[in-house]
Amino acid sequence: MVSKDSSKGFEQPYQRLQGELARMIASIPAGERLPAEPDLARQLGVSRATLREAMRTFEGQGMIRRRQGVGTFVVGQGPVLQSGLEVLESIETLAKRIKLNVQMGALRFDHIQAGENLAMEMDVPPTADLLQVSRVILAEDRPVAYLVDILPENILSESELQEGFTGSVLDYLIRRGSPKLSNSLTEIRATAAKPEIARMLQIQRGDVLLMFQAKLFSAEARLVDFSFSYFIPGYFRFQVVRRVGDIHS
């Protein structure tokens, strides 16, 4: 329908789109809506599929947010939650320190049996009863993280947690004072959002997420909490100091 290039330039449609979209997004005030996808696609001279693929990049960076049935909105650059990884700290505590408004949404309790995989990871019998706590964390009314904690029922029961749970299992255990907590062994991964998690975080399936898989140990070296944390890029900044060389330490 249109020629692929105008002169000697060999700019790909994808790259051109990225540029045009970037300009368009920058020109729209935060909170305002973009044109509907079919209109925008026509306007940019590409198919809707191509447009959507290009938009993924910007959504991954938190610059726009799509809401089914409503529209696509430009979001201003919000505050960033910065944390050193050496210290284990809940998002709530972190947010409080920088006076950021953080809420919990979509809390859910599940009673599950360990099964093979969890039994192996958590060092419990496959028939062990576990409590799974899932919830979304909202910063400035935007979903920014999805957290899942799995604990043995004899460490923490749902009835106990019903009252006074504000989003952080870690903070709750610290307040309760028992068992004494020692440290967390955290594995860091990058992952694509599964459909269920994408839904919770109001992003698209396949979008990029930073993930922590952590084992929290008591002072007696018992595992008290096995957790999965998914973070939308752009809202968090995790840092770690790495020593050079292990010989002179």
Added chain:
Amino acid sequence: MVSKDSSKGFEQPYQRLQGELARMIASIPAGERLPAEPDLARQLGVSRATLREAMRTFEGQGMIRRRQGVGTFVVGQGPVLQSGLEVLESIETLAKRIKLNVQMGALRFDHIQAGENLAMEMDVPPTADLLQVSRVILAEDRPVAYLVDILPENILSESELQEGFTGSVLDYLIRRGSPKLSNSLTEIRATAAKPEIARMLQIQRGDVLLMFQAKLFSAEARLVDFSFSYFIPGYFRFQVVRRVGDIHS
């Protein structure tokens, strides 16, 4: 063309595809090729676009690898490079310890000027001359990481690096003995692969990558190396121990 559901089940095409693809991949020996995409799409009763979207998941986990003009191959689960984040260690050193075969590919030197952004990050004048070292890391002949180091020219010159560079700027500086290195401040991110990087790593643009952005400091607290490291998920396992509470420390 076909009914969307057979009974009361409301399984989505996407989820069904995931399952069928998983079974198919599992049933094919490592190293073997999958059917061509148009054939496979017909066989599974979906369009090629849908098939490709479903395949992204498996490619992101390193279970398959696509090569344009050749085909899509099942890759067996290779060895995993495990590392504690507290200690800064090159991939080469890490691999040597577990006797894994690691090579460097696509080495490239660029002489650049700092410019605004880099000048700010690296605390040098915008006109400073910098050496940018880019290369791909191969483990068992598969691209697994893409590394970019940026250093002031007066710390490391290309001519000096031409000889005896095996892939790690860190190892080279340690061998040289000057300047004395102290530690690295590393920021951890998840990111989607840009077209250039996707090409280097033989993955698709938009695929998930774990990224480290690190500032390496000398004992005199001078910045000697600003680096970006991109890791394909599945080949690396980065861990960190996090202390509970900063009060009783």
Added chain:
DNA sequence: CAGTGGTCTAGACCACACG
């Protein structure tokens, strides 16, 4: 050259939010 994956299109229908 033939065959592969990479990209793009035009159109359709569905699920959801909101009045």
Added chain:
DNA sequence: GTGTGGTCTAGACCACTGA
């Protein structure tokens, strides 16, 4: 109901690989 984004289709052409 109306309009939005979410998903899927069938087909086309391009870029790359290897015989």
